[in-house]
Amino acid sequence: MPTSEAARFPGRLAIRFPVVDPATGEAFDEAPDQQPDELDAVVDRAHRAWPGWRADPAARTAALRMAAGAVEAAGDDLARLLTREQGKPLAESYAEVARTAARLRYFADLAPRTRRIVDGRPVSSEVRWRSLGPVAAIVPWNFPLQLAAAKFAPALAAGNTVVLKPSPFTPLATRLLDSVLATALPEDVLTVVTGREPLGARLASHPGIRHVTFTGSVSTGRTVAEAAAASLSRVTLELGGNDAAVLLDDVDVDRIVDRLFWAAFRNCGQVCMAVKRVYAPAGLHAEVVEALAQRAKTVTVGAGLDPDARLGPVNNAPQLARIEQVTQQALADGARAAAGGHRLDGPGYFFAPTILTDVPPGAPVVTGEQFGPVLPVLPYRSLDEAVDAANGTGFGLGGSVWGTDLDRAEAVAERLECGTAWVNHHAELSLAQPFAGVKDSGVGVAGGPWGLYGNLRPFVVHRPQEA
Numbered sequence: 001m002p003t004s005e006a007a008r009f010p011g012r013l014a015i016r017f018p019v020v021d022p023a024t025g026e027a028f029d030e031a032p033d034q035q036p037d038e039l040d041a042v043v044d045r046a047h048r049a050w051p052g053w054r055a056d057p058a059a060r061t062a063a064l065r066m067a068a069g070a071v072e073a074a075g076d077d078l079a080r081l082l083t084r085e086q087g088k089p090l091a092e093s094y095a096e097v098a099r100t101a102a103r104l105r106y107f108a109d110l111a112p113r114t115r116r117i118v119d120g121r122p123v124s125s126e127v128r129w130r131s132l133g134p135v136a137a138i139v140p141w142n143f144p145l146q147l148a149a150a151k152f153a154p155a156l157a158a159g160n161t162v163v164l165k166p167s168p169f170t171p172l173a174t175r176l177l178d179s180v181l182a183t184a185l186p187e188d189v190l191t192v193v194t195g196r197e198p199l200g201a202r203l204a205s206h207p208g209i210r211h212v213t214f215t216g217s218v219s220t221g222r223t224v225a226e227a228a229a230a231s232l233s234r235v236t237l238e239l240g241g242n243d244a245a246v247l248l249d250d251v252d253v254d255r256i257v258d259r260l261f262w263a264a265f266r267n268c269g270q271v272c273m274a275v276k277r278v279y280a281p282a283g284l285h286a287e288v289v290e291a292l293a294q295r296a297k298t299v300t301v302g303a304g305l306d307p308d309a310r311l312g313p314v315n316n317a318p319q320l321a322r323i324e325q326v327t328q329q330a331l332a333d334g335a336r337a338a339a340g341g342h343r344l345d346g347p348g349y350f351f352a353p354t355i356l357t358d359v360p361p362g363a364p365v366v367t368g369e370q371f372g373p374v375l376p377v378l379p380y381r382s383l384d385e386a387v388d389a390a391n392g393t394g395f396g397l398g399g400s401v402w403g404t405d406l407d408r409a410e411a412v413a414e415r416l417e418c419g420t421a422w423v424n425h426h427a428e429l430s431l432a433q434p435f436a437g438v439k440d441s442g443v444g445v446a447g448g449p450w451g452l453y454g455n456l457r458p459f460v461v462h463r464p465q466e467a
């Protein structure tokens with residue numbers, strides 16, 4: 001019989017903070033505001049659950065598969081709550097729930113490989129893999145469920161236990177997910193804690209944590225790395241991006257414009273690896289701006305629960321203010337809005353889908369991460385100039401090259417300084433591939449077997465071949 005939440009977290013339910021529906025700007029529920037001093041008991045329980053969980057790989061596989069089924073069975077409730085607190089259209093929430101279940105199922109069946117070292121010496125040397133212990137997973141508000149699963153599914157599959165902290169902007173769907181997963185996982189193998197800062201900071205520096213896996217902004221990532229240094233725990237950081245899409249002079253604009261638009265605007269542009277800058281050849285620039293602006297002007301913006309909405313609100317008030325600020329600064333510096341450029345009237349955090357042209361190359365909307373429904377389109381004269389500009393920020397998450405000659409496009413994609421480069425696509429990821437940013441976009445590798453090994457340590461057994 002699982003211990004009740006009240007017994008596991010005495011005092012936890014008493015202090016609460018409001019959770020806002022971004023479609024209305026009004027609080028619609030609350031979540032427990034756990035205090036940092038509660039983490040000692042949480043991490044201690046995660047430690048005590050670890051030996052049982054790591055001991056039996058077959059039981060882990062069965063439990064994770066069952067967890068995937070439980071997530072699918074709760075899909076309606078999870079998706080609706082996710083849309084309510086995050087803002088994304090319901091269809092995108094369903095897709096996120098499906099990806100959450102898919103991650104559990106993928107890692108359930110993945111096991112590390114023991115390797116024998118063969119180097120000519122008369123010894124037997126074997127590399128086996130061991131789990132690390134309690135893992136802290138800290139995630140942002142843009143994809144609360146699937147980013148959490150990207151962390152806890154490989155960590156649990158590797159035999160670790162996990163303490164998961166969602167963003168205070170989106171704690172509710174993760175709490176529901178916690179109760180859904182509790183039907184499949186042993187107690188204390190996964191614990192969700194919710195609360196405002198300094199809860200995350202304290203979790204990242206907790207001496208009982210052996211691996212901090214963080215997804216969020218570059219600046220918080222630096223703080224997390226410093227905090228984790230106190231206990232020398234392993235750190236994986238999946239940070240911000242400022243992905244460029246480079247269009248080549250043989251691109252078929254009509255053919256790619258829809259894909260390009262959604263690569264920038266899905267989830268209201270709040271995607272780490274969204275297209276955040278477009279570079280178009282000077283001769284095609286006006287056509288590209290016009291084609292993207294047409295999409296931006298005709299897309300239906302509305303509350304995520306409205307079945308007609310293709311674009312929802314921005315998730316939270318500070319993010320909306322940031323988007324408004326970088327847009328206004330660009331406009332003040334000489335940019336022109338070919339579409340949008342302003343907040344939408346009425347309640348909620350809605351911003352008109354915006355295409356910017358004539359943007360000064362040094363504008364913050366180009367050099368920084370806007371993380372919203374605003375896209376600058378910049379002209380270039382030579383391919384070298386475009387590649388230099390694409391590589392010219394501190395970020396290095398993804399990038400893409402678009403053209404008709406695929407070999408030529410791939411050769412340009414090879415020159416992008418990032419973790420993933422696409423041709424005629426952007427932000428398409430397989431569960432089986434590695435996902436890693438370079439420069440300020442991250443440290444460590446997630447995804448596929450690499451994500452599993454990121455949650456394991458090698459353990460070598462060395463013995464002579466004869467006594």
Ligand code: NAD
Pocket residue numbers: 138139140141142147165166167168197199200201202204215216217218219220221223224238239240241271272273369371397437441442
């Ligand atoms: P954020 O850095 O503000 O917050 C991320 C998480 O860290 C939240 O849970 C937050 O509560 C917590 N946090 C805040 N301060 C902390 C501290 N001092 N110590 C520990 N934890 C702390 O990011 P955000 O605004 O929630 O998310 C947007 C950012 O996330 C964007 O930069 C986006 O690109 C990035 N992101 C990256 C990826 C990726 O895979 N590379 C994926 C999604 C989002």
